[in-house]
Amino acid sequence: MRHISANTNACILLDKPPGITSFRALKQIKDRMGTSKVxxxxxxxxxxxxxxxxxxxxxxxxxxxxxxxxKEYLATFVFGTTTDTLDPVGQTTGSGRIPEEKEIREVIGSFTGEIxxxxxxxxxxxxxxxRAWKYAREGQAVIPQARPVVISGLVMESYNPPEAVFRVSCSKGTYIRSLARDIAQALGTVAFVKELHRTxxxxxxxxDAVAPDAFDPAKHCMAADVIFQSIPGVNLVKACDELCRLCVYGKDISRSGYAQAFVEGLNAVLDEKNRLVALVQKTENGFSYKMVTGEA
Incomplete structure (x- = not known):
């Protein structure tokens, strides 16, 4: 994956180790990028x-x-035991039987698609x-409402009772801990997530990610074209200096000679140094600016 020398505007792939919060994982980034806006x-x-x-x-x-x-995850579920947090950090709150491998494989099909x-x-x-966790810590019985999520892939890769390793592909908003709980309930038992690895x-x-303590701004900031080529539905527009200036100052692109470079939908305008200049939405009604970085 190509990278660029850093300024304060960047996207970075970070490999968070277990045992620290996501917020704490940002400290090295803040220090080495020289900005608190992270x-x-x-x-x-x-x-x-x-x-x-x-x-x-x-x-x-x-x-x-x-x-x-x-998102895609590798997750280790432990059947026959559960905790109040549905992870290894919580207190044990229940136990149950350990299911057979055949039973698990038969039931997981009902947890794919929109659920x-x-x-x-x-x-x-x-x-x-x-936040729901604040109610829980205060001992208040507040139950979050169910919502639709999509499980596009659910494969049990190994089973060494009571531990099963699953590869899960899912939509935004999916909780793997809830998935473990619900699969266990369908099997008439309980479970929690012992290990979780977002891949x-x-x-x-x-x-392609870097550990927090190994992060180097000169090596690990993704190039803008790499970012937007990896996001479906975004068209890249490589812009000359004149088009960059139009975007920076929010000028009407439709009246320029550059309108034909844009497609219906979201367009990422990049300058000759491969920096993001603007995000521009094109519809049948014209052009609108969704974001201007001012880097031209």
Whole structure:
């Protein structure tokens, strides 16, 4: 994967180790990029590891695009035991039988496609303006509402009772801890997630990510064309200086000689140094600016 020398606007693939929060994983990025304007496109629980897409500077406005992408995980479920948090950090709250491998393989088919999933009580979903995990820690019985998610792939790669390793491909908003809970309930037992490794976000892979302590701004900031070639539905427009100036100042592109370079939908305008200049939406009604970085 190609990279560019860093300014304060960048996207970085980070390989978060287990045992730290996603917020703490950003510290090295903030220090070495020289900016406090740093965010990630989708958190990982502290026990989990794997891919985080980090956005800095003005590129933090791209986070929503990354968050909407599908995810892939490798997860280890432990059947026959559960915890209040549905992960290894919580307190043991129940036990049950350990299912046979055949039973598990028969039931997981009912958890693919669009399903209704209730987030865990210990989660970051908002309930009446407050995080669900705060209610749980206070001992208040508040149950998050179920919502639709899509499980596009669910494969049990190995089973060494009571532990099963699953590869899960899923949509934004899916909780793997809830998936473990619900599969176990369908089998008449309980389970929790022992290990969780996020391996992909859209076309971005953890194999291309860097550990927080190894991050080097000169080596690990993704080139703009790499970013947008990996996000479906975005057209790249390589712009000359004149078009860049039009975009920076928010001028009407439709009256320029460059309109034909744009397609219906979202267009990423890149300058000759391969930096993002603007995101421009083209519709039948004309052009609108969704983001201008001012880097021309």
């Amino acid at each position: 965010g990630h496109a989708g958190t990982l629980d502290s026990f989990a590891q794997g891919l985080l897409v980090i956005c800095t500077g003005k590129y933090t406005r791209l986070a929503g695009m990354f968050m909407a992408l599908p 209704s999933q209730r987030p865990p009580e210990y989660s970051s979903v908002h309930i009446n303006g407050k 992909k976000i859209g076309r971005f892979s953890v194999q």
